[in-house]
Amino acid sequence: MNLLAAAIAAALSMTLAASPAHALQSAITKNIGASTDDQGAKDRNIQQVTVRGAPDAYDPRRDDTASKIVVSHDEIVKYGDTSVLDVLKRVPGVTVSGSGGRGSEVQMRGLGGGYTQILINGEKAPPGFTLDTLSPDLIERIEVLRAASAEFSTQSIAGTINIVLKKTVKAGQRELKIGYLHAYDAKGPNANLQLADKTGRLAWSVTANVTRERFSRTVENVEEHVDPAGIQDGRRVGKLPQDGRVTRLNLSPRLVWSLENDNALVSQTFVTTGHFQNNVHTLVDTELGPPPDYPDLEQTMSNDNKLLREELNWTHKYASGAKLDAKLSATAGSAANTMYRNAAGSPAAGGLHELVQSDNNVRGVTILGKITTASWEGHALAFGWDGGYMRSHDARRVRDADQPDVSLPEGDELYTANVARLAVYSQDEWNVTPQWSVYLGARWEGIQTRVEGNTFADAANRSRVFSPLFQTLYKLPNTKGDQLRFALSRTYRAPTVQSLIPHRFTSANNSQTNPDSIGNPDLRPELALGVEGGWEHYWSEGALVSVSASARNIDNSTRNQTVFDGNRWVSLPINTGRARARGIELEAKLPLKALIDTATALALRGSLSRNWSSVDTIPGPNNRLLNQTPLSATLGADYNLGASTIGGSFVFKKGGEVRVSDVQVTYESVRRDLDLYLLSKLNATTQLRVVASNLLGQDFIYASSYTVAGSGTQRSRTLYPSWPMLRATLEMKF
Template identity: 25%
Template sequence: MLFFLFNGIIIFAQNGSVTITGKIIESGGSPIEFATVLVGDPATQEPITGTTTLEDGSFTLETDASDFYIEVSFIGFAPRTIEDPAAVNGIIDLGTVSLSEDSQQLDEVVVEGQVSQTQFKLDKRIFNVGTDLSSTGASALEVLNNVPSVNVNIEGTVSLRGSQGVQMLINGKPSAIASEQGNALGTLTADMIERIEVITNPSAKYDAEGTSGIINIVLKKEEKKGLNGSVTLNTGIPNNHSLGLSLNKRTEKFNLFSQLGVGRRTFPSDNETENRNLGDGTYITSIGESDKNETFVNVILGTDYHIDDYNVLTLSGHFAYEWEKENSDAVFSIFDAGNALTDAFRRRELTTATNPKYAYELQYKKDFEGNEDRSLLISATGNLFAKDQSSDFENTVILGDGDDMLQRARTDFGQADYTFKADYTHPWAEKYTVETGAQYQINDVENDFAISDFDGSDFIENADLTNVFEWVQKVLGVYGTAAYEGDKWGVKLGLRFEDTDVGTVLQNTNERNDQKYGNFFPSGHTSYKINDDLSLQAGYSKRIFRPRLWDLNPFFNIRNNFNIRTGNPDLQPEFTDSYEVTGIYKLGDLSMNLGVFYRHTEEVVERVVAFEDNVSISRPENIGTSNTTGIEFNAKYLPTNWLSFTNDFNFSSFVREGSFEGTSFDFKGEQWSTRLTGKVKLPADIDVELIGNYRSGFRTFQQEISENLFMDFGAKKKILKGKAVLNLSIRDVFASRIRESITDRPNFYLRDFSRQGRFVTFGISFGFGKGEAMEFSGQKQF
C-alpha cells in the first residue's frame, strides 16, 4: 500500500510539471546569448517563470502551470509569442526559434539611451563625452577644452575656473597617463573616454591635492553580457589618423575588457617672440614655425572576476607608447636703439623622443547582502613613465660677425608612482551614510638633463647647464565623512589628514631640500530641495598644491636662449580655502545653474621674470595671498525636440597681496569666459553642433594674457539602424585661437605668441556584438 501510494504521488507530480526546451537564434543563424524566455499567464498577462539562453542560444525551464503562453524576446529584436503550446509526454520542444531585428525598437532604444551632456551632482559635475560631436578624433586635452569651466592652453596646461593647480585623475586615481610630462593625456582619444567629472569642492574622501579642484577622467569599460565591441576609424588634416578597437566579453563569472588605439598626429604651430630692453632701446625678435609629430599606441587589458554576487576582483593594465619628432625653424634678429638690424641668425631644432607609460591596478570590491550601498574597496596601483629625448640645435649666421654653432640636449627621465587605497562605505537607517578610508602614495622621479656644445670636432658637455635632479614625495592620508540625506535636506561633513614627506637632491652640487609636514583638510556640503524645480547647494573644502618636479627642478631649456624657464627647489606648497553656493532651477524647457564661489589662497605660487642682457628668466616663487570671487552660470534650453542651446559663463575677480625682494606684488584683476553651444537635429538622422568660445584677456602681476575668440563645429549621421555613425569635426573653424602673453615692466617688454590653426577630422564608428550591445547608439560602448 505504501509503495502504490508513493508511486502515485510521483506520477501525479510528473503529470503536473512541463519541461520547455529550445534554441534562440538571429534571423542570420547566429545563436543569441541571454535572450529572455518567459512563461506567462494568459488571463493576467503576468509572468509565471522564465530563464535566459546560454551561449549557444539553448535553454531549459520547467513550469507547473496548465494554461500559459511562451514569449521569447531580446533587446533590438521583435518578440515571438507561442500561444497554447502542446506538450508531448510532459515536454514542449520549441526547436529553433528565429528572431528578426526590429528597427523601430532599435530607434527607441537609441533615443532613450541618450544622456545630458552636463549633469550636476552634490559635489561634482559630469560631462558626458559621447554627446559632444566636436570631439571626433580629439585627444583628452582637446576634449577637456569643451568641458565647462575648464581651459587647456596650447602648451597643454589645464586650468579650472581660471586657476591652475588642478589634480588630474584617471578612474579616480593618479596615473602616469594623466601626468603633465610628455603630453601624456594626448595618448587618450575621445573614443576611450566615457565621462569627465569636474569636482570644484571635493569632499574629504578625495585627495587634498589641487587648489582649484579635481578633474577625473573615467575611461569606458563595458560590462554588458555577451560579446560586445566597437571600432572607430578617424582621419584628418593636419595629420590626425587613428584606429580604435574595443572588445568586451562577459560571462557568468568573468568580464574581460580591452581597448587598442593607434594613431599619428601632427601639431603645426606659428611662433613669435620679442625681448625689448627699455633701458637702452635694443631688442631681439624671433619668427618661426614648428611641427610636432606624434605616433602612439595605447593598449588597455583587464578582467573582472565575480567571485560571487558580492565579491569582485579586478586586474587591469594600461600601456601607452609615443614616438615624438619635432622640427622647428626660427630666425632671430637683433636690433639697436635706432631699429637698425645688427645681427641675425637662423636656429633649427630637431627633437626626437620615446615615451613609454605603464599603469596597472589590482582592485577588490566587496558588497554586502541586504544593503546594496554598503561596500569595501581595496586597490593597489602602479604607474611608470619614462622619457628618452635628444635635441639637436643648429645656429647659422645670416648677418653679423658671430659664428655658426651646434648644440645638443639630452633628457633621461624616469618616474614611478604607487598608490595603495582602501575605502569603506556604510549606510544605515536609509538616510545616513558613513565613509572612511586611507591612502598611501609614493612618487619617485629622477631627471638627468645635459647640454653639450660642439667645439669643432666633438660635443663637449657643458657642466653649468647639466644637472641630475631627484624628487621623492610620500603622502599618507586618512579620512572620514558622515552624511544625512532626507527628502528635502542633506548634509555631508568630512575631515582628512595628510602627512607629507618630500625630499629633493641636485646631484651636481649635492644640494638637498627635505620637508615634512602634516595638515588637516575639512570639508562640508549641504543641499536643500525647495521644490521639484528649485534646489540649493553649498560646499566648503580646504585644498593643497604641492610643487611638482618641473616647479622644483632648476633646469634650463635652451630651445630659445633668450627666454628661459627654470624651477625653484625651495618652493613651498599653496593652501586654499574654497567656498561655493549653487542654485539649480528648472523652468519648463529651460534649466539653469547659478553658482557663486570664493577662494582664499596662502603662499601663492607665481612665476617671477628677471631680465638682463635681453635674456628673460622666469622662476616660480611663493608670493603672498590671493582672494578670488567668482560667478558661474550654466543654462540649457530645449525649445523643440530638434533644437537645443547650452551656455556656460564664468567670471572671476581676484585681489593679490604680497611682496618679493622688496617689490610689492599687490594688484587686482578679473577675467571671464563664455561658451555657447547649439545643437540641431536634421532629417535623415543628421545632428549638427556649433560651439562658440570667448575667453577674455587677463593679467597676473607681471603678465597680460590676450583674449581668445574661436569656434568648433561637429556633425554626425547614424547609419545601419544606429549601429554605425559617421562623424565630422572642425576644431578652431576660423583658425583664430591663439596664445599670447605680454610682460610690460618699467625696464623691459616681452611678447610670446603662438597659433596652431584649424583641425578637420572625419571618423566612422561601428558597434557590433551580441547581448545588449544592440543598444549601441553610435558612441563606443567600452
C-alpha cells in the first residue's frame, strides 16, 4: 500500500495531456490571438469570423499535442468492408498479420506479439473478443495513438488503437444496407440497420448488423526432413480441404438523457453473438521416411461465442468550469468450443476417436473516472482512475467420442483465473506560447493475476508499472503549416491470462513444426522506454506530409519457443532478454487542388513504414521481434465524379525470415492487396456501393524449420490459397 500511495501522490503531483475540447479552445484562442489589434470595430469583425470558423478548422491530427490519427466513419465504410480488420490494413502505420483472416493480429510500427493495444470505447477489449467479429458500420471513428497517453493504459509498447462505437444520434435516421459478397472460395449476405431519433431530452439509436458466410478451400502443406549431412530422408505432402461457415450478429443500442446544466447520462450496450464451424480433412501422402501418427485425420471444429457489454456514462459540469466524466461498465461473455477428431492412424499410433470440449465464461466490471479543470490559464488539468476485476472459468474435457459422458483419467482440466487491476493518473496540456504546447504526466498501473486449476499448481503473477510521459508540439513561426513533434514514454506489456496457464493444448501429429502449446506462469512483464519525433507540413484543407522516427528498448521481451519435454514437442512463451526496435514512417495526403489550380476532385494518399529490431540473446541474422513487418506501404486514390465516387487502395507488406531461437526459424510471404470501389448515388435516398477486393489473389505462405543437433532439420511449408472477392451493397434511407 505504501507503494500505491507513493504512486498516487506522484501522479497527483505531475501533469499530463488533456482533451480535444481543450485543444479546440486552444486553437480558437490562438486564432483570435493572431488577429490584428488596429481598430476596435474592425477587430471585432475579424474575431467574430475567426470564432465561427475555428470549430470547422479544428483537426485533432494537427492541433492536439498528443499525436494521433483519426479515421472518420466515412473513411471506415468507404470500401464496404464486413470486418474492421480490412479497414485497419489501409490505415497509415498499421498492418494486419497473416492473410487478414480469422485469428489475424493488428500491428503498429510493424510489431506483432500483442505490442499494440486494442481498446473499445477507451477500455481494453474483453477476453475472447476478436476484431474480425466487429462490423465497421458500428464504429463512429478509429483513433490511432502513436505515443502513450495517461488516460489510457500504458500497455501500448507499439501504440494504441481505440475503436469508438457510434455515439452520434441523428434525429429521424433510418438507414438499411443489404449486401452480398462472392468469391471462388467464399460467399454470403450481410445486412445493416440503423435507427435513431430524439424525444424531448431523450435521444436513442440502434445499430444492428448480421453477416453469414460460407467458405471452402484447400490448404496445402509440405514437410521435409534432412539429416545432419544435408541429405533428405523424409518428405510428406498434405492436402487439407476445408468447408465451413460463419454467422455473426452485432447489436448496439444507445440512450442519451440530456440533463440540466449540460449534464448527461448515456447508456450504451454492445451485444455480439457468433457461430463458426470448420470441417478439415487432413490427408498426408508420405513420399519418403516414416508416416505421421494420423495420415488420414478428420476434424470438425465449432465455436459459439456470446458477449454482452453495458456502459453507463455520466458527465457533470461544475459551476467552476470543472467537469466529471464517470463510467461504469460490465461485461459477460461465453465461448463454447467443440472439436471431433477421427483417424485410422498408423500402426504405431492406432485409431483416434476423440471429442474435445472447451468452455469459457467471463464476468467483469470496470470503473473509470476523470476530473478535468481549466482553472489555470493555459492549462488543462485532469486526474483520473481506472479499476477493474475480471473472473473467468474454463473447462477443457477430452473424451471418447462414443462415450462423451465418461471421464477419462486426467482428461478433464478445470481452472479459474482472477485478474484485478488499478490505475491512477494525472495529466496536463500546457499552452506555453501560441506556437508551443507541452503534454506532461504520469500513470501508475498495477495488475494481479491468479490462476487455480485441478491439473497444475496455483500460479500468481503481479506487475506494477509507473509510466512518466512527455509529448510536445511546436508550430514553427513564420510558416503556414510546419510543426515538430517529440515524445518520450515508458510503456509495458503484462502477460495475458492464457500465456500464464500451464495447461496443454495437444496437436494430433506432434512434431517440431507442429508442437503442443502451454502457458508459462513465470513470465515477467515486458518494459519499454521509447522516444520518437516527427515533422508535419499542412498547406491546405486535407493536404499534409509527415515524417517520423522512433526507437524503443524492450526489456524481458517475450517470444514463443519450441522445446522437447522428453516426450513431446511443446511451444511456450519465454522471456528472452532485451530487444531494440527502430522505425521510420512517411505519410502524405495530396488533394489535387492543393497541388495545382484545378476543380478536379482527385485525392491521393500514401504511406511508407520501415522497421528494424533485434533481440540480444538471439543470434543473427534476422533475429528481429516475432511477426515484425520490416516494410509496409499503402497507396490510395479517390475521385469524385458528382453522382459517383471511384477509388482504390494498394497495400504492400513485406515478409521474410525470423530467427526464433538458435535452432528455430519462421517465414512469412510478402502480402499485396489491391482493392477498388465504386459508390454511385442512384437518387436522393439510395446509393449502390460495389467493391472488388484482393484483386491480385495472392496466396499466403507460412513456413518454419527446426534443427536438432545430431538428428537434422525438420521443415514445414503451408500455403493458404486466396482469390479476388466482389461485394455489392445497396444503401437506402427511408
